[in-house]
Amino acid sequence: MVQNGTLDLRDWPLAKPFLLPLDGHWHFYWMQTYEQFRKGQASGALLHEIPGVWTEHVDRPTQPLSKTGYGLYTLTILLPKHHPKNLAIKIPSVSTSYRLYINNVYTTQVGVVGYSEASSKPHYFPQIVNFEQTSDTLQLLFEVANYHYRKGGIWYSVYLGTQETVQNKREWTLIFDFFLLGSIFIMGIYHMGLYFIRKRSSLLPLMFALFCVSCVLRLLSVGEIVLSGLSRVSWLNIVHAEFISFYACVLFFASFAYYSFPKEFSVKALRIVISVCIVLISLTLLSGPLFFTELVAYFQLFVLAMGAYVMFVSILAITRRRKGSIAFTLGWLILFGCVVNDILYASLVVNTAETVHIGLFIFIFSQAFIISQQFAEAFFQTAKLSTELKDINTHLEQLVEQRTQALQDANQEMQKVVEELDITNEELSRNARLLTERNQDLMDSINYAKRIQTAIxxxxxxxxxxxxxxxxxxxxxxxxxxxxxxxxxxxxxxxxxxxxxxxxxxxxxxxxxxxxxxxxxxxxxxxxxxxxxxxxxxxxxxxxxxxxxxxxxxxxxxxxxxxxxxxxxxxxxxxxxxxxxxxxxxxxxxxxxxxxxxxxxxxxxxxxxxxxxxxxxxxxxxxxxxxxxxxxxxxxxxxxxxxxxxxxxxxxxxxxxxxxxxxxxxxxxxxxxxxxxxxxxxxxxxxxxxxxxxxxxxxxxxxxxxxxxxxx
Known part of the structure; x- marks a missing residue:
């Protein structure tokens, strides 16, 4: 554990491959630069807990720190006399740009570290920095600037280790992420296919498929697959994808829960969720990141309230013996627990790890199994009806009266379907007329714009x-x-x-x-x-x-x-x-x-x-x-x-x-x-x-x- 800006490893057996998180209290120089530190002009070092953000995790600042600004993080590591020479640092995404100096030598930079909003350029890019350490004292200096996000600083753990160990950790992380993404994406495509094969008889598989796709986009926007694989992706596009996919996940999950238990889940509650998500998606697209990233804290509270309501709905479904309600409830308990953990982890309240992707995989896999089982039962029911039809053909005279009644019942159902189709056709005709009128209005507007342009x-x-x-x-x-x-x-x-x-x-x-x-x-x-x-x-x-x-x-x-x-x-x-x-x-x-x-x-x-x-x-x-x-x-x-x-x-x-x-x-x-x-x-x-x-x-x-x- 880092204490007072120093990590003493002199008594650690570092002769073998190792990997250590550099968590603890680093020295932090607020609104001071590396050049000031190098010239001995930096003063007033604060203790900053890493991982953390400078607005919440700095011990005893003389005044509250602004969410925008810049600062210098310093850490001195005392190594044992016999230590590996080829070391590496695994650096996570830092909010929102940084320069790294190792032993007072410039090593790497992500984004552009500026001392004003105009000169600073944000970017996310987790990376591994390999270096050779010959002396027993290692000094790390991070010059960090943030003018575009609601929180600034090193908010995830930095790791130090041998080059092979650090690289293996990153590769296993990528392999695990690829496995989760591939599994969730395949399940989404499978249920999308079920929706169209079943001639769109129910929106349940469609909502489940869209939920899976939204989860994939969410995991891509916050995981290392996109961030490390596509270093030229715009920071703003990554943040847009992160927040919009979050809101879309909640929207489609609520829709999926509604179609799973339509008699227990209130339509009014669904409309509230959809409205809130659409408004937040619109604000994300139309406003700047400093504004729309502040809204996520309130939305997290909304998610917790919605999660409690979904739990109430699932328990109510169990009491009414709805099919699949027990599996849904167990899966949601695991997922909701992971969501609560990630909200606390993202808010830097707890220092655990992101677990929502594991909860998503368990929940999605269980629900995919339930939906597939329902379709399998429908198939078996079809086969059973086919067998009964053969029995009817062999015993037609004995079952004429019984089947005639069944046909009459079926005819009544068909009549209802025809009436519903007539209503649908009328609605489609009305929509077609509205579309024609709106198209004419659009053309009139364009022609008017043409007259204006011609006039100038x-x-x-x-x-x-x-x-x-x-x-x-x-x-x-x-x-x-x-x-x-x-x-x-x-x-x-x-x-x-x-x-x-x-x-x-x-x-x-x-x-x-x-x-x-x-x-x-x-x-x-x-x-x-x-x-x-x-x-x-x-x-x-x-x-x-x-x-x-x-x-x-x-x-x-x-x-x-x-x-x-x-x-x-x-x-x-x-x-x-x-x-x-x-x-x-x-x-x-x-x-x-x-x-x-x-x-x-x-x-x-x-x-x-x-x-x-x-x-x-x-x-x-x-x-x-x-x-x-x-x-x-x-x-x-x-x-x-x-x-x-x-x-x-x-x-x-x-x-x-x-x-x-x-x-x-x-x-x-x-x-x-x-x-x-x-x-x-x-x-x-x-x-x-x-x-x-x-x-x-x-x-x-x-x-x-x-x-x-x-x-x-």
């Missing part, structure tokens, strides 16, 4: 006032689009801005994003009067991150964009076209040849997964006098599947099509692009996979027309 797009006449020779080939995949084009003219400064934007997603999600991007463009250019394309894109990146709160929420939506600023002063022989792009290139024509300027390798938005906000964006300048035409296009055209091999068009083929379009008048170029796309798709053989937008400006013709107009 600049008209061809607006663009034509500045660029008479132009075309727009715009083909959304759905009614509404994630691609759009944008235009603005500053007559006083003699500058025009035109942009093509490709938002993440298409359809309604893309349309919502396009409204945000349109507003940000208007705000940046027309309100803030930012005119240089590169600065416009930098401003858009900052604005979108602020509007979507991407650093706080993890939102990764964004858009690609190409924007040009064009000098419209026709009396300026040195007028220029300034271009900047984030993911969308600029195609321009010079000397009759189509050329391409690559965009910067960034997108607007997207979160930290893609790039930092300070990543530079390039800007290119072209003399307008040398440019005959420019084209801006989203990736929808070149990414379209088709051709003889059903592959993507790709950029090379798209540039060839643009080169051929140069030979045509501007009004005919859009038609030519549509014909080429239709030919590539072989009519309608290949479905359109994305929104398509190509915008072209023919400078040489447009400016000659403007010059002629001014001269007149």
């Amino acid at each position: 797009l600049p008209t061809s006449e607006e663009i034509g006032e500045v660029f008479p020779e132009h075309f727009i080939f715009f083909k959304p995949r759905d009614l509404v689009s994630g691609d759009f084009y944008w235009f603005s003219h500053w007559p006083e400064e003699q500058k025009a801005f035109i942009a093509v934007v490709d938002c993440t997603g298409h359809g309604i999600p893309g349309a919502f994003m396009s409204l945000i991007a349109n507003d940000l463009l208007h705000e940046t250019i027309n309100t803030h009067r930012v005119s240089e394309p590169a600065k416009i894109l930098q401003e858009l990146r900052s604005s979108l991150e602020r509007v979507l709160q991407q650093s706080q929420t993890g939102n990764r939506d964004g858009f690609e964009i190409a924007i040009c600023q064009i000098d419209t002063n026709l009396h300026n022989p040195h007028r220029q076209l300034l271009y900047a792009g984030a993911g969308i290139p600029l195609y321009y024509v010079e000397g009759g040849l189509l050329k391409r300027i690559a965009p910067s390798k960034v997108i607007i938005g997207g979160g930290s997964k893609f790039q930092a906000l300070d990543m530079p964006i390039g800007q290119q300048a072209l003399p307008v006098a040398a440019v005959e035409a420019v084209y801006l296009a989203s990736d929808g055209y070149r990414d379209q599947f088709g051709g003889p091999d059903g592959r993507k068009m790709m950029a090379g083929k798209f540039q060839d099509i643009l080169q051929q379009a140069l030979k045509r008048a501007p009004s005919a170029q859009a038609q030519y692009l549509e014909e080429c796309l239709k030919e590539w798709r072989n009519g309608e053989q290949y479905a359109q996979i994305d929104d398509i937008l190509v915008l072209g400006l023919i400078f040489r013709r447009s400016f000659s027309v403007i010059d002629q107009f001014i001269s007149e």
